[in-house]
Amino acid sequence: MLIVEDHELLSGTLALALRQRGLEVGTLNGPAAEAVIEAARQRAPALVLLDLDLGPVLGDGVDLVRPLVEAGARVVIMSGDGDRARLGSCVEAGASGVVSKASTFDDLIAAVERTARGEQLLTEEERQSLLAELRSRRRSDDERLGPFAPLTPREQAVLAGLMAGEPAEVIAQSAYVSVATVRSQIRGILRKLGVTSQLAAVALARDAGWTPPS
C-alpha cells in the first residue's frame, strides 16, 4: 500500500506501524501531484491511504482521488477535516473509505487493516449520507449562484467592473465599447437579477460570493 501524506512524521509512523502488521507500505509526499499519480501507476498499490490537506505543493487531496482510483488503487481518505460534503466529493470520485485523523492511532490502523483485507469501511447508508451532503452543498451553491447563470460573459464582465467600483464610462473605455452599450448591459444585468439598482446588483453578487469566471 501507499501513504500519500505531506507530514513525514505521521507518514513515517503510520508506515512503520503498518509494516509491523505485515503490510508492505511505501510513502509519498511529492514533489508534485502529477508525480504522485505517476508513482501510483508504476507501483500499482492495492490500497492508497490519502491525506486530504496536502499543503501548497500537492494541493487538495480530493483532486487526486479519481486519478488514483483510475490507476487501479482502492483509496482510503485520511482527514482531519469534518467537512462532510468534501468527503462526499471523495466518495463520488471513487474513494472506498474515510478514516478520521482525529480518532486514535489504533482505530486508524485498524481501519486501514480492515480495508487492506477487503472489508468496506463505509456502510451503504454512510456512503449515501455523504453523497447526500454533497448534493445538498451543490444545491445550495446553485441556489446561491443560480441568478447569475443567465448573465452573458459580457454582462459578467460588466458586473465585475461594477463590483470593482468602476463607473460605466471606465468599463466602456476598457472594453472598447460605447457607454450606451454598457448601460444597456447594466439594464440587462438588473433585469436578470431582478433588482432595480446597480448598488443592489453589487450587494447581491457580494452576498452570494459570486466571482466573475476567470
Add this chain to the structure above:
Amino acid sequence: MSVPATPPPSAAYRSAAPPSPPSDTARRFLFGAALVIAAGAVVAGFAGRGEVEPGRAAHMGTALDTISALCGAGVFVLTRATWRQIGDRAALWVGAGALLFAVAAGSRVGSVVLIGSSPSNRWLVAGGAAGTALTPLLLAAGLLPSLLRRPLAPAAVTAVAVTALIAAAVLMRTRPGLESAFTVTQLTRAASAPAVAAGLAVAAAWLALAVAYCLRGFAQRRLYGWAGLMLFALTVSGLIAGAARGPDGRAVGAAGLGALGALVAVAGSYLDLTRAYEDQTLELSDSEIEADAAEARLRVRVADLRAQRHDLINAITAIDGAASTLEREFNRLSERDRQTLARVLGSGTARLRTLLSQDKGFDGQVSLAEAAARVAEDPAWHRRLDVHVDAGLVAAGSQGETAEVVRQLVEYAHRRGPDTRVTVRGERDGEWVVLRVEDRGPTLSRDVRRRLLHPDNGRGPEADSDRGLRVAARLMRAQGGDVWVEPRPGGGSSFGICLPALTEVDGETGAAS
C-alpha cells in the same frame, strides 16, 4: 513590538510631495462665477443709461424673471437631492431660500400677466415682496449652527418657508409699504433719510451674509459659495431696481442680474450635487478597501488556524502512533525502528510545543523567506519568480498577512509585464527588513507612483488592480510596516515592503527559490 528608532526605508517616498489633488472644479467655478456676477453687476448698473422702450423692457423683464423663477425652483430640487445624498441641513435652508426667490420672481411674472388691480394681482405683488424679503433670511438660516443641529425634515423646512411667506404676504397686503423695510431697493428709491438709513442697513446685512457664504464656500469648496454669489447678485439687483422708474433699462438690468445670480445658483447647486455624489462614491470605495483588508486578514487568519489544526492533529496522531507502537511492539521492533519512533516522539513533541507557542496573529514573527516561498509555491507563479531572500530576515508582524501582501504585489507585477520574470529580493536596512518585488514592465511615472501607494492618497476611485495594492498598503501599515514603489534600475518598477527587524542578521545567506 518595539518600534525602530530609525525611519523606515520608505521615508523618502513618504516625504516626497503628496499626490496632486484632483482638479478643483468647485473653486474654479466659484472664481469664474464671481467674475461673471461682478461683470453682470457693472453691465446692469450701466444699463439704465440706454433707452429701452417701456413695452419691450416689460417683456424682457418678464422673460428674465421667468428664467429666475425656473432656476430658483431648480436650485430647490437640487439642494434637496444634495441633502438626501450627504445629509447637509444647510442645503435644505438654502433650497428653501431659493424656493422663495422663485416665488418672488414667479409673482413678478404673474403680476405682469394679470395686469390690473384685481385682488389676486395685489396678492401676487404682496407674495413677491414677501418672497424677496424672506429669501436672504432663509439663506441666513443656512449659516446658523443651532438650526443646522436641529433635525428638521425637508418637509418641515419647506413648511417653515411657506408659512413665513404666507404670513409675510398677509402683513404686506394689509400694510402696504411694509416690504420696503426689508428690501434694499429703498436705499436707491427712498427720498427720506431714515429710509435711506434703513436701506443701507439691509444692504449691509445682505452683503455681509453674501461675504460670509462666499468665505465659507471658498473654504469648504461646496454649497455656500454660489449661495453668497446669488445673494450678492440679488443685493445689487435690488439696488438697481430701486433706481428704476418703471419698466426701463435699469429694471431690465436688475432682472438680468437676478437671473444671472439664479443661473449661477443652479449651476453651483448642480456642481455641489455631483460633488456630493463623488464624495459618497469615494467614501464607499474607501469602506470597500477597508472591508477588503479586513476580509484578507480574516482569510489569512482562518487559513492559519486551519493549517495549525492540521499540524496539531498530525503531530498528535504521530505521537500517539509512535507511543502505542513502542508500547505494544517494543520487543519485535528493530533497534533502528525504535530509534525512529523515539525520534518521532521527540520531533512530534517539539512540533506541539512550537505550535502552542506560535502566535500567528499581529505580533507574530515574519520570515520574509517563508512569505516569499509561500507565493513561489503557488502553481500560478511557479517558475515565473526569481526569489532571493535570506533565511535570516525575520521581522515583527503577521506571516500570513505579509505573504498575502507579497502575493498582491507579485500579481500586480505580473499584470504589468505578463511575459517578463518577477524578482523577489530581501535585504536588511538598519532596523528594518525590506522585501522588494521587482518587475520589468513599463516604468511607472512619478505621478502614478505617488498616487498608487502614498499614505496621503488613501481615497479615490481606482482600478481593480490598484485596489489590491491599497489593500496591501493597509495590511502592511497596520503591522507597523510600510509599502512604497520606486523605479527599478534598468527599467520596470520596484515595490518595497518593510517591517521592523526582530533579530540581528550576521550575514547569513541561503537563498530560497
